[in-house]
Amino acid sequence: MKNKEKILKYLAGQMSKAEKDQFENEISRDAALEKELNSANGLLEQINKFSDVETDEAYFSSLIPEIRRRLEKDKKRRKVYRFSVAFTSIIILILAFVYFSGNQKHEVLLSDSEMEKIIDEIPQNLVSTVLSGTVDLRGAEIQIDEFDLTGEYLSEFSESDFIYLLNSFSNEELNELSEYLTETKTQVEK
Amino acid sequence: MPEEKDEILVKRFLEGDERAYNEIVIRYRKKIYWHARRMLGNHLDADDVTQEVLIQIYKKLKTFKFNSSLYTWIFKITSSKSLNKIKRTNIKKFLSLDNGHTQFLRTNVDIVKTFEDKEKLNRLNEILKDISARQKEVFLLKQFEGLSYKEISEITGKSIGTLKANYHFALQKILEKMKNEE
Numbered sequence: 386m387k388n389k390e391k392i393l394k395y396l397a398g399q400m401s402k403a404e405k406d407q408f409e410n411e412i413s414r415d416a417a418l419e420k421e422l423n424s425a426n427g428l429l430e431q432i433n434k435f436s437d438v439e440t441d442e443a444y445f446s447s448l449i450p451e452i453r454r455r456l457e458k459d460k461k462r463r464k465v466y467r468f469s470v471a472f473t474s475i476i477i478l479i480l481a482f483v484y485f486s487g488n489q490k491h492e493v494l495l496s497d498s499e500m501e502k503i504i505d506e507i508p509q510n511l512v513s514t515v516l517s518g519t520v521d522l523r524g525a526e527i528q529i530d531e532f533d534l535t536g537e538y539l540s541e542f543s544e545s546d547f548i549y550l551l552n553s554f555s556n557e558e559l560n561e562l563s564e565y566l567t568e569t570k571t572q573v574e575k
Numbered sequence: 576m577p578e579e580k581d582e583i584l585v586k587r588f589l590e591g592d593e594r595a596y597n598e599i600v601i602r603y604r605k606k607i608y609w610h611a612r613r614m615l616g617n618h619l620d621a622d623d624v625t626q627e628v629l630i631q632i633y634k635k636l637k638t639f640k641f642n643s644s645l646y647t648w649i650f651k652i653t654s655s656k657s658l659n660k661i662k663r664t665n666i667k668k669f670l671s672l673d674n675g676h677t678q679f680l681r682t683n684v685d686i687v688k689t690f691e692d693k694e695k696l697n698r699l700n701e702i703l704k705d706i707s708a709r710q711k712e713v714f715l716l717k718q719f720e721g722l723s724y725k726e727i728s729e730i731t732g733k734s735i736g737t738l739k740a741n742y743h744f745a746l747q748k749i750l751e752k753m754k755n756e757e
Contacts, residue, residue, distance in 0.1 A: 397743035398724065428753045432718060435699035436609065438692035444622075448604050449597050452629045459630075552663070556655065559662050
């Protein structure tokens with residue numbers, strides 16, 4: 386094993402007790418290895434100094450009043466319905482359409498059967514709010530079926546609507562969306 | 576006067592003493608901010624995450640059962656929110672929703688006072704730029720917070736073997752980059 390690899394394993398705590406003892410023995414006999422290890426430790430010490438900076442303390446003092454203000458505002462805010470994971474599927478579709486309709490050179494990637502599968506997974510009576518009142522998914526289903534992929538359907542969705550939606554996602558939904566888009570992007574780039 | 580233990584502060588808060596929450600914030604605000612800041616690389620996003628974490632602490636403290644330390648629990652929230660912020664930012668970029676104004680604020684709004692200090696943080700961002708968010712998370716928790724793999728495992732929910740591998744790869748890229756700059 387090369388010195389560099391040994392040092393990384395040592396610093397990452399990936400050596401067994403026996404390997405560690407042997408490595409430490411080797412250091413005491415091998416000046417070059419010792420120098421390399423010291424150099425790595427030196428660089429790590431240097432990294433810590435990058436965060437040793439002077440900041441405006443007023444920012445930290447302002448946090449408590451700011452949080453108290455937000456908590457108070459939260460109490461007054463009307464309750465927002467949470468999205469279910471199933472509802473995310475439709476949002477993913479919409480977001481994907483936005484992306485692809487804005488990129489003329491790309492074709493929409495979902496086949497009719499894939500689209501049907503996603504639509505089938507959405508509970509028919511599921512209703513959500515946050516955009517403009519309620520969205521009847523049965524209606525949305527029809528619209529998606531008829532959607533000609535030119536982006537017209539999305540004209541009512543503003544950028545801030547999408548950002549608002551994005552901020553409403555749960556961890557699970559965010560992961561689902563993130564993975565979906567990454568996978569889709571990879572497929573397009575191939 | 577010696578500081579009250581976290582357990583006592585939580586107990587006081589659960590008994591309705593709002594000042595106990597303030598004390599928790601004072602105790603942890605800088606740790607939360609700096610972990611988020613190193614993860615996200617700018618003040619604007621770190622401030623968002625810090626506020627979200629502090630609000631979540633207030634709302635969820637009643638469910639905290641001391642199965643882990645308060646410190647670990649707070650870092651778990653901070654790490655998770657920072658990773659989510661990275662994902663959201665990536666999605667926004669992917670969908671071209673990350674506008675120029677936000678980019679401008681990210682670069683120009685800061686609580687760091689001097690030019691030299693800003694340069695130091697820029698250097699850190701540059702060094703951390705090419706490692707994945709997961710690797711960065713492990714590296715920062717170990718390097719800056721001095722946490723053990725066991726504690727990091729409680730925070731991230733990952734096995735110790737995975738964390739060691741993540742740290743190894745992070746370290747490899749970081750050391751290579753720093754050596755090349757020398």
